[in-house]
Amino acid sequence: MTFAIEWLALHIFGVLVAFALLVIVFRKEDTNYKGELILTIACCLVTLVAKSIYIAGGQKETLIVIGKMEYLGKCFGNYCALMFIMRWRNIKIPQWFIHTLLAVNVGFYILIATVDYHHLYYKDYWLSPSKAILSGYTLEISAAPMYYVYMAFLLAEIVTSISIIISSYCSQRSMPNKGKIHFLMVAAMLSPMILLSLRLLGILKGDDPTPLGILLSCIFLSIAVVRYGLFDPVKNAKNYIIDNLNEAFVVTDADHHFLFLNPMAENFVTDIKESGSYCGDGEIYEFLKGSQGFFDWNNRHYQVEETALKTDDYIQGYMLTVVDITKIMEQNRLMKELVLQTEDANRAKTNFVSNMSHEIRTPMNSIVGITEILLRSHHSPKEQEYLLNIQSSGRVLLTIINDVLDCSKMESGKMQLFDEPYDTFSLFHDLKISMENRIANCPLELIYDIDPDIPCTLKGDMGRIRQIITNLVNNAIKYTEKGSIRFTVRVRQKNADKVMLYYAVEDTGIGIRKEDQKILFDAFQRVEIDRNRYVEGTGLGLTISQNLVNMMGGVIEVESEYGKGSKFYFTIEQTIVDPTPMSAVNYEQQKSGVIEKEAESLFIAPGAHILLVDDNDLNLVVAKDLLKPLQMQIDTAENGMQAVDLVQRNHYDLVLMDHMMPVMDGIVATKTIRELPDEKYKKLPIIALTANAMVDARKEFLNAGMNGFVAKPIDFTRICNQLKLWLPKELVQEVSGEEAKQLLMNDISDSEIQPENPETGFSFEEGVKHCGSKAALMKTIRIFYRTIDSKADKIEQCLKEGLISDYVVEVHALKSSALLIGAVPLSEAAKELEGYGKQGKTELLEEKTPDLLTLYRDLKNILRPYAEKEEDAKKEFSDGEWITALQQIHQCIEQFDLDGVDRIMEKLEEYQIPECIRESMDQLRVYVADVSMEEIMELTDTMTELLRD
Template sequence: MFMIRWKNIKIPQWVIHLLLVLNMGFYVMIATVDYHHLYYKDYWLAPSKANLNGYTLEISPAPMYYVYMAFLLAEIMTTIGIIISSYCSQRSMPNKGKIHFLMIAAMLSPMLLLSLRILKILKGDDPTPLGILLSCIFMSIAVVKYGLFDPVKNAKNYIIDNLKEAVIVTDADHRFLFLNSMADKIITSINKEQGYSTDDKIYAFIQGSQDFFDWKDRHYQVEETVLKDNELIQGYMMTIVDVTKIIEQNHLMKRLVLQTEDANRAKTNFVSNMSHEIRTPMNSIVGITEILLRSRHSPKEQEYLLNIQSSGRVLLTIINDVLDCSKMEAGKMQLFDEPYDTCSLFHDLRISMENRIGHSGLELIYDIDQDIPCKLKGDMGRIRQVIINLVNNAIKYTEKGSVRFSVHVRQKNTDKVMLYYEVADTGIGIRKEDQKILFDAFQRVEMDRNRYVEGTGLGLTISQNLVNMMGGVIEVESEYGKGSRFFFTIEQTIIDPTPVSAVNYNGQKDNVTEKEAECLFIAPEAHILLVDDNELNLVVAKELLKPLRMQIDTAENGLQAVKMVRGSQYDLVLMDHMMPVMDGIEAAKAIRALPEDKYQKLPIIALTANAMVDARKEFLNAGMNGFVAKPIDFARICNQLKLWLPKDLVRDVPKEEAKKLLADDLSDREIQPEDPQMGFSFEEGVNHCGSKAALMKTIRIFYRTIDSKANKIEQCLKEGLISDYVIEVHALKSSALLIGAVPLSEAAKELEDYGKQGKTEVLEEKTPDVLTMYRDLKNILRPYAEKEEDAKKEFSDGEWITALQQIHQCIEQFDLDGVDQIMEQLEEYQVPECIRESMDQLRVYVADVSMEEIMELTDTMTGLLRD
């Protein structure tokens, strides 16, 4: 048992227990020989032959005596075998030979003398005590002289020997001086397979592998240390570590990383494909809804269509949020640093915020630092996205009070400006514990309270990531029940340091005729609503009314006008007659049917090309107060407005001052050279539009919509939508007359009359010729449109790219109103030559609500501008 413990031999516990039981059994049996004859048959004292005066103990062995002797000899021989095996295998033990020799001598001494006694070679007294004494002497020498049981040394040896790493110590010639158990196991295996005869060859084999070597499906890492004494090399220590599990784990981790990347790619592709697959039918749903909304429907059907449109936009917002989040996870979200106009950004944000607040009753506080440079470089679209996200959240969670948007300069030098953005509200606030998870994906706080608030819980996550990409961090401060404040700071590059307060956007003004000056007045506090489905008519009317300084809102159909009248306080309404969805007469009746008394007194003036007596009666019967014939005459509409606007809002203007206010240059009245075959009179156009500037703007809009409008007329006739056909040719009659294309206007009027009479066959016969005349005007008007193009303000390629990206984003969000606003703003600027043809096509796609085509074309145009 001593040798087993000393050599740390691992054997089953039951073997140890069996040995203990056997030894104890034999000891008890020997101690009780007086009571049985199992061990000795008999024993007695006999006179000693060596000592005449002494006696010798004589025994007569029984069977168990021989059994015990055999057991004892077996134990001793096993022990000697263990010692010999230890000697052969143990390479690392100091004084190995001497210690093992003493241990063998200690074991053999009692065994040898006992054997001689049993074989009767030695006679007389039992020599066993002498053998045990010799054994103790040999053991003592091993302990005292050679430190066999030194606890510190043994502890070190035990620790080193039982390390999982192999440790080898050699002399300067690479002969092994010490090997722990693991090293001995590895060296033995290598020697057995390779047949190396000397230690230095084995060492060279391992050393030759440099840092790593493989052996029997295991991977080992090797590290060698030189052992020196005063710069003299005494030997080497080599550590061999089994790194099989680490390498396998690394391989597993690599596989898992690849699998994760594959899964992420698959997820990203799935989300991208699904978003595309969902967008495709959504394009159809929202696009067709938009088209249907331009036609006449019952109020109930109109409500259904608006609900479809609203739900589609909400769904699209969710799709875009998920797609943006997926792009960020995949590291594919990109920023585009392009020059942008800060005034344009803040203007767009204000419009979006006001539209989002609508009639909720919330106050929008707009605080812009006037020292902000007018032109910066950055990703305007992403900044806008972050602000809109924050403002939308503020509006969603604020029932009353205000939403405040602030931008201030924190630091500024010659090249960079640090802008501080803040969105604050007086809403429900956020608990402290909820603020920790506020920016986590798909997290929404207080779900029991806010379950009816729309959204995916991704808006803040996306915003935080975008701000991080721009070098900032969104922070939040909130007091529960009192409101929240979200703020961040980002650095932008300065392109033009001129502060926004110093930018002057006022255009040059022209002179005016005597007649127009006599009837001019101003009414800056008057708030009127202008209703017309024809964009050209809206442009011309607003241009004509600009000198009056009134606040003018516009609506595209009667139903929209009724809603706006209910939601705002207007002093007068200018209402077109023939419009899709709901015409002017129906809209006037609907307004008069509203319960409050103010709607009975609201002045409504008809704008119509139908000046027949019966039409006038119809207007008056519908509750309108008067009418103005189209094309609009400036003096006539001024007289009508002056008659029906509240007197306290109207201020007369002296004639000379009126001329300056109208500012219509006499050169605008100059007649252009004409060709009798053109079918177009510039003089007629100036007369109808009121000024050359207004006519040129009208020609530009007319020119760019020729293809889309002509296609729409053909489509309505082909599909048998005669009522829509009549509305379209009615609009063509009016717009053609505005620009001075009198023959086309008269032909369109003839088609309108046939359409009202239901003469489809005549329409099918005459429409192609009229549309040919319509399309031929494109070549005639091109010089005027291009001249107007050259007169427009300049717009950098970077600003065009930003605008096109905004159009793309609006289409993704089904914000068709936003697209119209951007397109209207772009008409004020020169179109770069490389995208001029594409811009014409884009106008057609926008008019046709071709969403997929718009997104593809804006991407193409952006690429052309970047190249």
Template sequence: MISLFKKIKNRYNSKFSIIRDFLNLSLIILAVFFINNDNSLFFYLSPVSFYTFKDIPLILITGLLGSTGAATAVLISIIFKTITSGIFIYTSFIYLILILAVQLICSRGFLHNRSHAILSLIIISLILGNGWALMISIATNTFHIMFSTRYNVIFFLSALPECFISLFLLRQAHKYASLDFKRMFWGFSNYFYENGTPRIDHTKLSKISHKLTALIMFSMILIVSTAVLSIHYLMPALFSASQELNSDSTPSAEIFLQEEDIDLHDVTLGKYKNSQDKMKQRIHNETFAFDFRLTLMLLTPSICIGILMDYFIKRRFTRPIVEMSEAMNHLEDMDEEKLIKSVQLLCDLNISTHDELEDLRHSIEKMLYATVDYINVVRNEEKLFHELRVAQEANTAKTSFLSRMSHEIRTPINAILGMDEMILREYDEPQLKEYAVNIQNSGRTLLSLVNDILDFSKIEAGKMEIIPVEYDLSSVINDLVNMTNIKAEQKSLQLIINVDPDIPYILFGDDIRIRQCVLNIMTNAIKYTEKGSVTLDVSYKRKEDSVIVLKFTITDTGIGIKEEDLQKLYSPFERIEETRNRTIEGTGLGMSIVKMLLSLMNTQLNVNSVYGKGSEFSFEIEQKIVKDVPIGNFTVSYKKSIEAKNKYKVLFKAPTARILVVDDTVMNLTVAKGLLKQTMICVDTVENGFDALSQVKKIKYDCIFIDHRMPKMDGIETLQKMHEMADNINKDTPCIALTANAISGARENYLKAGFDDYLSKPIDSAKLEELLCSLLPPSKVNKAGTKEYDELDSSTAVSETKSDSTILMDQLRALHGIDLKAAMDNCGSAELLKELVIQFYETIDEKSSLIENYEFSEDWKNYTIYVHALKSSARLIGAMKLSLMAKALEEAGNNLDISAIRADTPELLSLYRSYKSKLSAISENESAADSELPPIDAGLYDEMISTLKEFIEAFDYDSAESVINELSKYKLSEKDTEKFNSFCKAFKNIEHDKMLEILSS
């Protein structure tokens, strides 16, 4: 359909061009006819002629067809005159002047304006009237006639009618004619008007066009001048002016000769004196007139030919070059739409010269298409580069943020795990240990998630490096079993461990990253396995004498993976079958991290899976052998490690050693003290570098631990200033860096900064003890198994018991209803027992009322909850009878034995409330101790309460606790004491809103 439309359009355009060309050629022929028959178109008004219509066709074709068409008509008429007569060829020169004038008037739009149109009429009338007369008078040696005003007016008026008619018709055509009418004539391509604005022909304005036109005109003038000069010097002797004059037969010539004719017969008769001089003058005048006519004869066709040559050269050569140049000039505009339009404009150029110009146009077109394609490629690359840069900047910002936050994120987690580790070490109460184990598991899960995110950001940023060290393979496998066994037991899964007993157990490699990869795979396997087993196989094969290929294989009986989902396995933050596995926790980063870590270790993960039956994951990694000693039976060694863990003992005791710990986080300082409590080391703590500088001037320490990232003065700066201090008495003391960001080259960087070693957080108690054992003076270290160690161990227990029992134990022993031995067994220390007794005493009124109210309102669920809590709290302080009664009523509540509850609750409440008076003495002693405290300044109190409120609003309970401890060191007013006690109670119950309400009151 489109091709048919194009054929019809091309056929229409071809037909239109034929009609237009025929019309324009007809007008040229008509003009030629008028020019060659101008003698018959005169009206004679003696002594001059009055001519009306002879120049109208030429003016019209100039205004409609342009100078080229009019020059063609003049040239044809010259050729015709040359063939037929040849005498008055020179008179055609005035037509050239007329053509140029009309061309200028039309191209400049003079006809659109009335005043300009009148001015144009006057100019054209002067050219055709007075100009014509001037040319004829010079050519016929009758120049004196032009000095007559009357004749000049007559000449002007004689040309005015035809000029008026011609310009009137052209004004109508240019100003009012339709676009279709204008398209019928060639000239409108040169001066076509749209909305009163003339169209500019860039071909005429081009520099090359001007140069070519000037060259053509110069050549024509040179030729004509040469011919005229040659004739002027060669012809005077051969021609007779009289013959040439007598041969003039036109009415115009006769007119001028009648005025100034000199009869040769009169000269002969002597009627004229000085006849010889006059004859010479006449010959001279006639010679000049002849030269003038000859010049015009040569100049007129030359100019016509020049105009046609100029048109041909412009159309054939200049216009294609200018059009291509114009199209190419727009290519510098890098706007996409304009660029495409410019290319399209060049492609649409109709250049059919069938020569090098056409070849050049096609070459440029091909080049432009290639250029546009290249520009598009460059732009796409720039766009991609910009998007990549934006993505990289965003990723850099994210990585930077995570790196900065890693310390802040890990610090509270490390503190939680450290505190929990102390609970597991120091307390044997079963339920408390159960809570502590749950905290430990949840904390490690949280730390694992945080580590996954941080590790992923490090790998993305290219900051993750493999750090090979000497390690114990059995320890790695132990850790893997310990970290996955609990999760497997929670899902009733069988965890099977198969370890080749011949594997060398001391290897050289990055045990942390190997452990991380296997742990992520095993954790995933447990997550996606609902029943059956998860199996870890560790095998090896020797590659060289000192190198083995260690292979880990993890097999599960889980849900398996579809073939099409295998690629999603490594996509970050994406999980397979999201809908089905929506309840499974995790970030979706584990396997992605495994893939990238294995790539850093020059290996890869192999996956075989059958959907619905299970999966097998495996990877191999080369490891150097440090000690070629077999690992042996892993099951036996694992049981031994569990037993050793349950019977934890510190490596050494050093009661005479003293260390300094510098950390900006109070909880980290507490953890450090707790981890070293059983070593009996004296631990001093400060919270910033400035206090550390003050301490090292006063006290000699055996070891100093400094946190790297601290505000105002970081660890490295603190160490440098310590070394620069002249009065530092600890210049030779070992200094250890503490950091939460253990990256590649950390140890080397810290050693370079002046530290003796470093420890990563969370602090591993075993590594801490090993490090201190190697750094402390041997004379101060009593290692486990020695006589000194055992003596210190027993004396510590006795001294602690005596110290704690001095006041509290005597009071509790004297109380009826308190089993002191059971209380100490349950609490583990007198200090904790004291705290629990105070808490028990302070809650008797509130909790006994709640039990009574729930029993009265028959809210058996809450009743059972509160008697269950009473059972535990009573047992902790040794109120065994009360605990047993609460246990019986808890069972009655669970069984909804209403009669038993009704019968025994009054007795329970009576016994419970009796402890209010029994324990009052201990509470009073506590109050007495408080009365000895120094009173607090009102300004300091307000400031501490304001700070406490800020910490509670920000949920910063660790910092809030430090403020509470500070407030406890001061004696408060009765009103403030009541408020403080209420707050502490809400704080212990973590009642956030109530705490804020108390602080705001």
């Protein structure tokens, strides 16, 4: 009995030890083999727990069940230990091997768990007296053949593990604590094997000691992990990286004897030895080092880098890094072949420049379109001139993209000229504005010498002429640091139908050498690159200019004296449309002609319903505003898919379709609409509205089933002509010239604008710049005016209560809103105080805030005439109705009905505010915006009392 108690205590102690080991290992760093060790210890724990219960004793049936539980740990403990050893040595284990080994263990356990139903594992078993069991009896067995097969299988697993450990010991040359680690690993595997062998040989009689052997195995493995850092993740990571790199690493001593080879290097060395060409380590090292850092082997190319391993200038050894560069060399070969494939490259370039044209023209459409909208409004002469200059410069900027486009067209033979009537005054005026803007910051004089006898209207390609002149002038500016640039246009010959024009651009720049003049017109050629390396340019401008002049039947030539300047000139013939001399055109007439020109093509179509399709929100806004005078109903879509859906759900008289859009572009959308089953979809007018400037694009639009084409930026006259052509005739209503002008000039009249005084700190003109139009500014002023008192009080209160972060938020908002209405001094003061607030300079805030508030509150008197114009135009509302509305607001707040408050406030904005509550109404708007519920209830009560008095 005493021995049984001691035997039980020993196993219970083993259970505690196994549990402690499980906790210790679980808390160690993660590795790719930590899980296997945890499972091994868990199997040990299951075995020891079952064994402890078994020692406590029981009936025969009880001991059989406990024995099966004990075998659960035994069967899978060795398997998990073997998996741990293999993963520790980074052996690549095939999945089929893992699954097969696991299946064998599962099969054996099933065999053991079902011993009640067969005699394959045990022939027989019975109770036998035992001093190791508290009940005095243990199970004795008579082994069947499968019992010995299983024992042999367990020994095979253990032997395999020991073999791997011994192999690791022999191959590892630089592992820290190599001997101790491998001794512990071997001891871990031998412990269960020795006890199992002694049990099988009958040397150890009595109870089975195998669970204690498994415990010793887990203890030795855990010592290796905890004491000697078997789980060092950094070391494991380094080893893993080195072993799995697609590069060979060779480490030798100073005499070139191999100390370490990673797997790829081992393959090299093995192949070289088997070839018989080289034998010793030194010979193989010299071969691997290669000639000039390269060598070839088995039809592959390798690059080698040798590194000396030094300590205090003493060479301890060498390391070779061998990289397979076969793919790189193959890629280089392919790259050289691709360079020769110029046809594909040119095709790709054509697609690129087409996309680039679209991307550049899209934002320019917004600029030019908005400018055209602003030109419809009343402006001072200076403002009118500014807007015309913006419009002219914007249109000139659109020609910049043509340099790249034209180069592509010339190479593909698709360059074309389009002869159309053009206004010579507009051409030369636009050129002058562009030139003046270009030299605005340069110390150059622009001499503009235009023959006044040039006919006012000619027929030719105005865009190409402008492009040639722009190229020549830009080059002159680039290469002229001081002096002047002269632009000359002269009539050389003229008859009833034709005029020969001489163009010249002359500068006082650096000049061009005689030898350089020969290559000046070659593509991508730039002269004296070293001297002119800071001058921007692609070398395409002169090439394109020469080709264009040649296509117009002229020749471009150059005269230059090195160091003194250059002169480029050409002569072209143009067809006369209107022989009236250009000098008869007055600039003021030209300015007023913008609206008159648009008025000629204007019509209204209030019954028309059209769909506008564009992926750019700003383009949609500009186009809708541009078409507003036509009084059409306009729906919008952001892509072709939406357009197809809307066309099927609604009736439209016409569709304006952008070309390049996400989801579905305009071409695909048009084809989809045309393929819809109803006949009306085939007749629906679809006009291309696009920035694509390529010549072939128009053909593509027509082939897709589109009816017309309007280029971006949208020209109002052209889009009106297209709409008038394709809208149903019964929907188009003609208007008189005066009516058309009135429709186009629908904005705030100058009589509504108060005389400006610079000392007030407010500029209506400045506000228009920021708001975009007078009407938009008037709306903004009214909103700003209503909150002056409440916002000023809030700024004052925030400073007084030390709420600096809230103070900064308020002055930041004031900075933006003041600038928006044209109160620049107030905006700048708010900006200054915002900076002080962010820096925590409270003293400066206290010193300067009173001045800011004075400036802010003084604006109320200045802005009152603008704000009250709207108030006078509102409908009247009796005091009783106001009282009812205020009481309803009070009730909504009590019921937390904020939506109801918003609805009532929105309704009240339609009515005139009684004088006695105007200031209170401003405050109420602020409280509602801030959701200050208590304040809203108090203020509505106060306002109600004021109205009753």
